[in-house]
Amino acid sequence: MLMTGRHTPRFTMTDGGLPPGLWLIGLGPGDLGLMTADAIEHARACDFRFLEGYTATLPGDQEDRLEGLVGKWKKAMRPMVEDPAEILSLANENSVALLVVGDPMQATTHVDLESHCAEQGIDFSVIPGLSATSMAISLSGLQSYRFGRQVTLPFAYGEYLPTSPLEMIDSNYTNNLHTLVLLDLDPTGMGVETPQPMQPKQAVETLQAMFEKLVEHEGGVRESMTTAITNWDAVLLSDLGTSDQRVASGDLEDIAKLTGGRIHCLILPAKFTGLEREAYERRRRQA
Amino acid sequence: MLMTGRHTPRFTMTDGGLPPGLWLIGLGPGDLGLMTADAIEHARACDFRFLEGYTATLPGDQEDRLEGLVGKWKKAMRPMVEDPAEILSLANENSVALLVVGDPMQATTHVDLESHCAEQGIDFSVIPGLSATSMAISLSGLQSYRFGRQVTLPFAYGEYLPTSPLEMIDSNYTNNLHTLVLLDLDPTGMGVETPQPMQPKQAVETLQAMFEKLVEHEGGVRESMTTAITNWDAVLLSDLGTSDQRVASGDLEDIAKLTGGRIHCLILPAKFTGLEREAYERRRRQA
Incomplete structure (x- = not known):
């Protein structure tokens, strides 16, 4: 179930959303104008959104723009990401976006999430992002x-x-x-x-x-x-x-x-x- | 005048376009969904668009999508890019996009364009792209x-x-x-x-x-x-x-x-x- 996000046919917004699973979505290096079109679409289509807020951070003005661009989100700090039971149980039934500044697979902790998802049979997909x-x-x-x-x-x-x-x-x-x-x-x-x-x-x-x-x-x-x-x-x-x-x-x-x-x-x-x-x-x- | 694209305030579409100059715009690795929002906006706003077609190529179906996404374009093959007199003379008076698969600064030939623009006093800007x-x-x-x-x-x-x-x-x-x-x-x-x-x-x-x-x-x-x-x-x-x-x-x-x-x-x-x-x-x- 690895990287299904780019294996499955492109969803359309009229489908009413994405299948359950964890979507690691790259935000790019800072300015949200450097998010990819896929990243914006998938972040919007997810049922829940978390902004990973400790391996890297957005500039304040961009954090303020984020809700208008992709919808409501909560910040996920280190304990929530490194002990991801809450996020994973949500991803079992819902499409969950973890929004990551830069590229989402550069930090070890995100590769670790892939491992947790594989163990628990949760779909895991990556939308890449530009890294600094x-x-x-x-x-x-x-x-x-x-x-x-x-x-x-x-x-x-x-x-x-x-x-x-x-x-x-x-x-x-x-x-x-x-x-x-x-x-x-x-x-x-x-x-x-x-x-x-x-x-x-x-x-x-x-x-x-x-x-x-x-x-x-x-x-x-x-x-x-x-x-x-x-x-x-x-x-x-x-x-x-x-x-x-x-x-x-x-x-x-x-x-x-x-x-x-x-x-x-x-x-x-x-x-x-x-x-x-x-x-x-x-x-x-x-x- | 280096990389003015990210120094100048973000233009708005109602401004009616971009100032004259050469815009090197990264298309990302293949699927146009991996273009950044900035890349799409700037490509649309340019007066002329060329797709650089020899250091890398788009899949056929994506090449077909390109006009709908950013507007009419012409293909620029090797002679036109390595001997860029035509593109540069156009960029002297107009905003010209050179659309490049992947990241636009990975090939030597594009760094060479920066050099030509500097010599001729033409604005040169880069919108980065995801590379394979x-x-x-x-x-x-x-x-x-x-x-x-x-x-x-x-x-x-x-x-x-x-x-x-x-x-x-x-x-x-x-x-x-x-x-x-x-x-x-x-x-x-x-x-x-x-x-x-x-x-x-x-x-x-x-x-x-x-x-x-x-x-x-x-x-x-x-x-x-x-x-x-x-x-x-x-x-x-x-x-x-x-x-x-x-x-x-x-x-x-x-x-x-x-x-x-x-x-x-x-x-x-x-x-x-x-x-x-x-x-x-x-x-x-x-x-």
């Missing part, structure tokens, strides 16, 4: 096939700061691959109700601290890291898929000075091709 | 952050078959990263009018041939490749984002037996986490 990560790669102007693994940059927890994110960036770089770097949302490491996304300045400081720790640990500077971190090329992508979207390139010293915006990610490029270099220059932040 | 590659990762049930670089598997040209794609897959695998493998569309290597996508059986044979060549070249079997290729785990994703979409897992011997479908891609996983293993088993093809 795929938009970041697209809008950078860099070639998507040249990206290596993505890396998340965590806040330091007290004295503890891993160097593995920097080592993964370096491993991509030495393999001639760009890195998409996601920035941590939770400085406490304990789960926060309201995300506190890492800002550009903090990201550059974190990379610098990792570098110093790595040099100390390895007793020297890797040959691939002889350029000072503040001189590394970077692209900063902020609030993608919202009305405040911004894309800016520059070295990390310049990037660290950029303020404003809520959620950011960074791209740390490997050596550019000619066309990539031009795209990078066009995105240079206006001083 | 991001859907593949999402629908596999595997964790997106565990993917390494993507790899394209080419047809052999006469006697010539590179082993580098297999080596990249192996490099991801030994770094504990999954690989998304795109399959070649052009057995001639010379450019074809109608894509002839590699089928699952051909893909497995190609991997096997690369393996044999690599063993011969290196004088032995790498430790990471001691499992016979036909026993490798794989996920086959076919015609994603269309009404014929299919996701099937199994070893490559089973995958090679799957027929039907037009365009396929493969995922070759690294070691599974527990949740990934379960997702993989749920996708096992019914014998």
Whole structure:
């Protein structure tokens, strides 16, 4: 019963709704204009709607628009999604939409819902959504096939700061691959109700601290890291898929000075091709 | 003037259209139901519409739907896009939509259009679209952050078959990263009018041939490749984002037996986490 949503013939609104089951519906990265037509139709047609409100959140103005676009909804926070008995018992008899910011299958917890549905014989369907990560790669102007693994940059927890994110960036770089770097949302490491996304300045400081720790640990500077971190090329992508979207390139010293915006990610490029270099220059932040 | 489409206030249909410029608009992977609301609105509002028809194509039934959804359009084949004087001169005075299957910035040729527009002072805007590659990762049930670089598997040209794609897959695998493998569309290597996508059986044979060549070249079997290729785990994703979409897992011997479908891609996983293993088993093809 996997992904029946795109196997079954397209329902028509005159059918009076969807069959019972759980519909994971991607809302896209923020602005509801980036929902797909299928996502809007299916969300409208479901008997019940929940907005998954903890792996990612909508901007406030878009949350206000949601009811007008798809109908009444309730917010589902972490306990309700990770212990989904209530949602699943509802989905046994009704069509239930779980609306997820971005793409609905990127978080482990949603793959887990697929597993619960399979065990309980509940229909499970996915309507995909645009993710901020795929938009970041697209809008950078860099070639998507040249990206290596993505890396998340965590806040330091007290004295503890891993160097593995920097080592993964370096491993991509030495393999001639760009890195998409996601920035941590939770400085406490304990789960926060309201995300506190890492800002550009903090990201550059974190990379610098990792570098110093790595040099100390390895007793020297890797040959691939002889350029000072503040001189590394970077692209900063902020609030993608919202009305405040911004894309800016520059070295990390310049990037660290950029303020404003809520959620950011960074791209740390490997050596550019000619066309990539031009795209990078066009995105240079206006001083 | 980069990406003004998401910087400018949302236009309203009563404004009577969009300002002059080139609008790169993503159609999503195939079914037009996966276009975003913004993409539909902007495509409708443009004065002229071209469907980019050579880096990817729409299924025939969706091409037939397009006019009803967004208005009259013409097809733009390779010469018109790579030598875009006609489109750009039109975009100087009018709002011009270039409709692209998938996401509009994944192909080099579209980044090149950004460059031409910048040189000529023409407004250039992007409305992103869902790509089949991001859907593949999402629908596999595997964790997106565990993917390494993507790899394209080419047809052999006469006697010539590179082993580098297999080596990249192996490099991801030994770094504990999954690989998304795109399959070649052009057995001639010379450019074809109608894509002839590699089928699952051909893909497995190609991997096997690369393996044999690599063993011969290196004088032995790498430790990471001691499992016979036909026993490798794989996920086959076919015609994603269309009404014929299919996701099937199994070893490559089973995958090679799957027929039907037009365009396929493969995922070759690294070691599974527990949740990934379960997702993989749920996708096992019914014998």
